[in-house]
Amino acid sequence: MKKIKLAVLAVALTASSFSWAQDGKAALVKQFVDLQRPGIEALARALVQQASDPIAQAGSGYLQTQVPAEKREAAAKAADAELKKYFDESFPLVRDKALAVAPTTLGPILEQNFTEEELKQLVAWISSPLAKKYQDMNPQMQTALTKKVVEDTRASIEPKIRALDASVAKALGAPTAGAAPAQSGNAPAKAPAKK
Known part of the structure; x- marks a missing residue:
């Protein structure tokens, strides 16, 4: 009976040690992900910026070629205000989602590929061979992370991109896709421009 009690105690201690080790590793992963916050925020910023870049570029091209010189400055300021409004609304949404999913997205990758000791070294981030591995x-x-953030924010961001496209076009005085009545047949709407 005494041997059984000792065996049960040994199993309990082993399980307890394993649980503590996993908790220690999880804490290190959390700490490491927390230290990566500036990089995660930079990723979110880049995603938001990247989504609006085509609109900004198209608007700039339109501004230079279609807007009279005397109206360009005011139109550019109006378009910039719309781009800033989009960024100010969208960045917090994408940033917060990125920060929320980072632990569950990055955590398993870190836990599977780094030991507890390696995580300690990463957190300390001393010049080491681990820098290369990371x-x-x-x-x-x-x-x-990019895939997860894009998937989780697409439904919220796509309507904002469409609205931004329309508001920048309006600020520049450009026609919008929905502004011209649809023509019947296969002729493109810009056919009269072929004079």
């Missing part, structure tokens, strides 16, 4: 894993983590 850099090698970084593209996979960024890809995973």
